[in-house]
Amino acid sequence: MAQRDVKNRIASVKNIEKITRAMEMVAAARLRRAEQRIAALRPYAGAIRRMTRQAAEAAENIPSLPILSEHESERTIAIVLVTRDRGLAGAFNSQILRAGLRAGAEHEEQGRSVVYYAAGRRGVSTLRFRKKDPVGEYVGFTDRPAYANARDIADDVMTAYVDGQVDRVEIFYNGYVSALTQEVRRETLLPLQQATILEASEGDDEDTGHHALVEYEPDPEEILRRLVPDYVEISIFRALLESTASEHGARMTAMRNASENAGELIEDLTLEMNRARQAEITQEIMEVVAGAESLT
Amino acid sequence: MAKTKFDVEVLTPEGELFHDEVEMLSTRTAVGSIGVLANHTPLLAMLDPTELRLYRSESDIVRFAQGEGYLQVADGRALVLVEEAHEPGELSASDLQERLRQAEQALSEAEENTEAARTALRDKRRWETFLRIAEGGGAH
Numbered sequence: 398m399a400q401r402d403v404k405n406r407i408a409s410v411k412n413i414e415k416i417t418r419a420m421e422m423v424a425a426a427r428l429r430r431a432e433q434r435i436a437a438l439r440p441y442a443g444a445i446r447r448m449t450r451q452a453a454e455a456a457e458n459i460p461s462l463p464i465l466s467e468h469e470s471e472r473t474i475a476i477v478l479v480t481r482d483r484g485l486a487g488a489f490n491s492q493i494l495r496a497g498l499r500a501g502a503e504h505e506e507q508g509r510s511v512v513y514y515a516a517g518r519r520g521v522s523t524l525r526f527r528k529k530d531p532v533g534e535y536v537g538f539t540d541r542p543a544y545a546n547a548r549d550i551a552d553d554v555m556t557a558y559v560d561g562q563v564d565r566v567e568i569f570y571n572g573y574v575s576a577l578t579q580e581v582r583r584e585t586l587l588p589l590q591q592a593t594i595l596e597a598s599e600g601d602d603e604d605t606g607h608h609a610l611v612e613y614e615p616d617p618e619e620i621l622r623r624l625v626p627d628y629v630e631i632s633i634f635r636a637l638l639e640s641t642a643s644e645h646g647a648r649m650t651a652m653r654n655a656s657e658n659a660g661e662l663i664e665d666l667t668l669e670m671n672r673a674r675q676a677e678i679t680q681e682i683m684e685v686v687a688g689a690e691s692l693t
Numbered sequence: 694m695a696k697t698k699f700d701v702e703v704l705t706p707e708g709e710l711f712h713d714e715v716e717m718l719s720t721r722t723a724v725g726s727i728g729v730l731a732n733h734t735p736l737l738a739m740l741d742p743t744e745l746r747l748y749r750s751e752s753d754i755v756r757f758a759q760g761e762g763y764l765q766v767a768d769g770r771a772l773v774l775v776e777e778a779h780e781p782g783e784l785s786a787s788d789l790q791e792r793l794r795q796a797e798q799a800l801s802e803a804e805e806n807t808e809a810a811r812t813a814l815r816d817k818r819r820w821e822t823f824l825r826i827a828e829g830g831g832a833h
Contacts, residue, residue, distance in 0.1 A: 614724045
């Protein structure tokens with residue numbers, strides 16, 4: 398390659414490196430915000446759990462809600478795929494799609510039919526391309542999911558479950574472990590397990606012990622009827638938040654790798670440029686020498 | 694004379710929205726409107742969409758358009774858990790009209806006595822309440 402061409406390539410790789418470094422920093426800032434939002438959900442979820450236990454003790458049992466009871470046979474499975482609106486984050490979206498589609502294929506082999514719900518444009522477009530049009534599409538919020546977005550998804554899957562269109566609901570999302578580690582998680586949303594509802598988590602076990610005096614408006618069974626579905630909403634909201642945090646973590650890592658690759662490429666190209674320059678000089682000297690020789 | 698104040702915390706899944714001492718809290722349970730003063734008996738209530746009012750004093754009132762939630766009074770403190778709450782100024786009437794229209798459409802498409810119909814009805818009531826608040830009418 399000529400010296401000038403190599404020089405141009407070095408310049409363009411340097412520009413790319415600047416962009417990827419900037420994207421890495423943006424992702425880091427967004428990751429911090431996403432981590433804060435996961436932390437902000439915890440007190441709310443803990444309070445919901447404490448209220449549920451209080452109401453369940455007062456009611457002396459949990460009413461047999463439709464979302465708690467298993468259907469007699471599992472004919473249709475709903476799979477919720479949590480992807481992002483954008484790419485550029487390594488294998489982030491494709492690993493969710495692969496895991497979800499593989500699980501769907503397994504269900505189909507066992508004679509069950511599968512319907513898909515997709516959050517994020519990547520999931521929607523891939524499913525359409527595979528001719529598996531999602532029955533529920535939720536896009537345009539993956540940078541900053543609101544609780545209302547989780548409620549929309551929860552309402553749709555709970556409605557489908559209660560009205561008998563689906564017999565089980567599974568969700569696939571990128572669980573956030575740390576900025577460097579995200580893992581594909583597969584959870585069953587419905588039927589909801591009673592054990593999940595009454596499970597005590599550390600920190601909220603201080604029993605208040607004056608339940609007998611508490612007034613309920615309306616009665617505890619009615620309150621539980623609304624509290625229990627909240628678990629599904631909260632699970633989905635947590636999945637959306639973790640997925641957002643994971644996306645920024647994955648993008649940060651992908652951009653860091655890209656910047657490092659650009660750095661290596663610049664070194665290689667610089668070496669090549671020096672070699673080309675040396676070759677050109679050698680060539681010129683040889684021409685001069687050859688010209689001088691022909692004169693003598 | 695100033696009334697006795699008590700501690701109120703308003704929590705949403707997106708974080709803490711309000712935490713302060715107030716003289717009175719007013720909201721709406723599934724049974725009806727409720728005003729809570731200091732030293733209220735322990736209570737666990739289910740809340741419906743309404744305008745949540747927190748009276749720091751007679752004249753200093755903090756208002757939120759609140760969605761569905763719960764109110765717990767225990768040990769002289771009140772905890773309000775709501776799925777969503779917005780300052781009235783944040784609400785957009787045109788956005789709410791659109792949501793209301795969608796909920797009404799979903800309601801008309803849903804068969805009677807299905808979960809779909811119940812969900813649509815709940816959404817419709819919420820957006821109606823929010824719309825009233827956005828248009829400055831309050832909800833009580």
